[in-house]
C-alpha cells in the first residue's frame with residue numbers, strides 16, 4: 004500500500020522549495036487570476052469546506068497547464084460576527100461547542116484559553132486552516148496572505164467606502180433590518196443559525212374591530228379582504244391587549260414585543276390565552292360583515308401579529324382549517340362555546356377568477372393534493388401555487404365593488420392604499436420565515452434610525468450590475484437567472500454595526516463596517532499587498548490618493564510618492580501588479596453566497612472600477628453531504644479536513660470530493676468512497692510504475708489496433724476538454740480515468756498475443772506509455788501529488804504541474820478504425836452470449852462473413868437512408884435494378900427487411916462513414932484478431948466468407964451473415 008502522506012509531503016516540499024506557485028507578472032504571458040472566498044477562521048475546516056477550495060485549486064491547476072500565468076491567493080476574514088459569536092460561546096463554556104472543539108477537532112484543552120479573544124481565535128484557526136490547505140496541495144501564492152484587520156486593509160476599505168459615498172451609493176436613513184435583540188446588532192446571513200438570510204416583507208395590517216378594539220390581521224394579500232369568512236386565533240398561545248399608538252389592539256405576545264422594535268409606542272394592558280376570545284364577532288372594515296373569531300392551531304404567534312384573516316376561497320390553509328373545524332367532534336364546539344350549525348354555514352367566498360380554473364383556486368388545489376389537515380406540510384406548496392396563479396392571471400369578481408375586473412396585481416395595491424387612507428389598515432415589517440441569530444435568539448425586524456446603508460436598490464447601479472453580469476461567464480450556466488433575480492431584488496443593505504472587529508466608517512467612526520460589505524473588492528488587494536508589505540509604508544499615509552493611483556491610475560505619481568514616502572518606481576511596480584492581474588477571471592464560492600456576497604462583488608466592482616476591470620466569471624458549487632445527510636455538529640458526522648487528509652490521503656480525498664457530483668449538485672461523501680478511490684489510485688500507481696520500468700526504443704510501427712487505441716485516447720481527451728470548460732469535473736475524471744481505463748484494458752487484451760512477437764513489443768509498450776502519460780496529465784489538477792510522482796518515475800525532471808494540458812490530436816482520430824474494431828468487440832460479445840446460453844466449452848469457433856451481394860444491398864440501404872428514402876419496398880425495387888441481385892429474387896426480400904431495420908437504428912454519421920468506407924474485408928479483419936479470440940476462448944478459430952467454396956458449415960449458420968455482423972458457430 005502506498006503511503007499517500009509521504010508522497011504528498013515530498014511534492015509539497017519540492018513545490019515550496021522551488022516557489023512554483025508564487026506568481027508575478029510575466030511580460031507577454033497571459034495571466035489567469037482566480038480567487039475563492041477567504042474563510043472566517045472561527046473553527047477548523049471540515050470536509051464540507053474542502054470541496055469549494057479543491058474545485059478552485061483544480062481550476063487553477065488546469066489553467067496553469069493551459070499555459071496561463073495563474074495567480075491563486077488566500078487570506079483571512081477576521082472581521083464580522085462569526086468569530087465573535089464563537090468566542091462568546093467558548094467563554095460561556097457552551098457544552099456543545101466544547102464537545103466539538105475538544106472531541107471532533109481535537110484542539111488541546113490547554114490551548115483553549117488562547118481562543119478566548121477574537122484575534123486569538125482567528126489567529127489560531129487561520130493557522131490551522133492554512134496548514135490544511137497546504138496539506139491538500141493547494142497551489143496558493145502564500146506571499147499575498149493578509150487578514151482583514153491589518154492596518155493596510157483598513158485603509159483600503161476606507162477608500163472603498165469613500166468611493167461608494169462619492170457615487171451616492173451610501174445613504175443614511177430609517178430602514179427595517181434583521182435584528183438580534185440579545186446581541187443588539189443587525190443580522191445578516193452570516194450571523195444566523197444555518198446561514199439563513201433574514202428576508203423582510205412588508206405585511207398589510209387590516210383592522211377588524213369589536214367596538215373600539217382592533218384585531219390587526221396581517222396579510223400579504225389585502226385584496227382578499229372581500230372574501231373573509233372569519234378570523235383565526237391560536238387558542239393555545241398567549242395574546243395581549245395593548246395600547247399601540249393610542250389604539251387598543253389584540254395581538255400575540257410575541258407581536259407586542261416586535262411592534263416596539265418597529266418604532267411603535269406599546270403599552271400592555273392584559274394577557275390571556277387566545278381561547279378566551281374564540282366565538283366573539285368582529286366587523287370587516289371593507290364589507291361591514293359580522294364574522295366570528297375561530298380557533299386554528301396553524302396560526303403561528305411569531306408570524307406578524309398572530310391574528311389571521313381567513314379567506315378559504317383563496318388561501319388553502321384557511322380552507323383546510325375551516326373544513327377541519329366543521330368536522331370536529333361536538334366537544335370542540337362546546338369547549339369554545341361555538342354553534343356547529345353556524346359554523347357549517349360558513350362557505351368560501353370567491354372573489355378572484357382565473358381563466359381555465361374553477362370557482363375557487365384554493366378549494367381545487369386542496370382537493371387535488373388531497374390535504375385534510377391544517378398542519379400538513381404540503382399546504383405551503385399549495386399556497387404558493389394558488390398565490391402565484393392568482394397574482395399573475397387572476398381578476399377580481401363583481402363582489403369587490405369598485406375593484407371588479409381589476410387584475411390581482413393592480414387590485415392589491417389599490418385596496419391597500421384605500422384602506423390605509425380610510426384608517427382601516429396599516430403596515431408592519433416582519434420576516435417571511437423565522438430565523439435565529441447564532442446566539443440562539445429569534446431574529447426580529449427593527450426599524451433602524453440613522454443607519455448607514457449601501458443602496459443596492461439604485462436603478463442606475465442595478466443597470467451596471469446587469470451589464471457586467473451579461474458579459475460574465477457563469478458556471479454552472481443554469482444559475483445565470485438567479486444572479487439576475489438577485490440584482491433586481493436587492494434593496495438597501497445595512498453596512499455598519501456598532502460592535503466587532505473591522506474598519507470604522509471613515510465619516511462616522513462610531514460605526515464598524517460589517518463583514519459582507521468589507522469583503523467585496525478585496526480580490527484587487529491581493530495583487531498589491533505583497534509589495535506594500537515589502538515596502539512597509541506608514542499605513543496612515545495610504546490615503547485615497549494612494550489607492551486612486553494604484554487602482555485607477557489617477558493623480559500625479561510624484562505627488563503620491565511625496566505623500567506616501569514610497570518611491571515612484573515602487574508605486575509603479577504596485578500598479579503594474581494590479582493592471583497585470585486584473586480583472587479577476589474567476590471567483591469561486593459556495594452556491595449559498597449568490598444572494599449576497601457574489602452579487603455584492605459585482606455591484607461594488609462596477610461602482611468603483613472602470614469596465615475593463617470588472618469581474619469576468621463566477622464558479623459556484625453545491626455542498627457536501629455525509630452519507631446522504633447534511634453535515635452538522637449535532638449529527639456528529641463532521642470529519643475535520645486534517646483528520647481526513649491523514650486518514651485517506653489528500654489525493655484520494657480531492658478525487659472523492661470532485662468525482663461524486665458536478666458543481667451544481669450536492670456531493671455525497673462517505674469514508675468508504677474515499678477508501679475505495681484510494682485503492683483505485685493505488686492500483687493505478689502500481690501499474691504506472693510497471694509501465695515506467697520498461698524502456699522504449701525508437702522503432703515504432705503502428706498496427707490498426709494501435710491506431711484504435713490512440714484514436715480512443717483522443718476521444719477521451721476531447722471529452723475531458725469539453726467538460727473542463729464548464730468545470731464539469733466529474734465528467735472529466737470519468738473520461739480520463741475510468742472510461743479510458745476500460746479501453747486500455749481492451750487494448751491490452753487485444754495485443755496480448757501480439758506482445759509475444761518481438762517486433763510488436765516496443766510499439767505496444769509505446770502506446771501504453773502514451774496513454775499513461777496523457778492520463779496522468781489529465782489527472783494532475785485532481786491528484787497533483789500522485790501525478791508528480793508518476794511523472795518523475797517516467798523519467799521527467801520538470802514538474803507535471805506545468806506540463807501542457809492535453810488537447811486532442813485530430814490526425815490521430817480514426818473513426819474507420821474504431822468502426823472496424825466494433826465488429827470485433829460485438830463478435831466477442833456474441834460468442835460469449837452463445838457460450839452462456841448453450842453452456843458448452845468450445846473447441847472451435849467459426850466466423851462467417853457476409854458475401855458480396857449482401858454488401859451490395861447493404862450499400863444501397865445506406866444510400867437510401869442518407870437520402871431519407873429508406874423503406875423495404877424501395878430497397879427491394881432498387882436491388883432488382885441490378886442484374887446480379889435480380890438473380891437472387893427469392894433471398895432479397897428477407898435480407899432487405901433485416902437490413903432496413905439495422906440501418907434505421909444506425910446513427911446518421913455512422914451511415915455516412917460506412918458509405919465512405921465502402922465494402923470491408925471482414926475476413927482479413929477477423930483473421931488479424933484470431934490470436935486474440937483463441938486466447939480469449941482457449942480454442943481454435945476458423946474464418947470464412949460465406950461464399951467460400953471450402954466453407955465448413957455443419958450447422959448451416961453461414962447464411963445468417965450480415966455486413967458488420969458475421970455469423971458465428973460455436974462447437
Ligand SMILES: [Zn+2]
Nearest residue numbers: 183186440442
Ligand atoms: Zn444574537
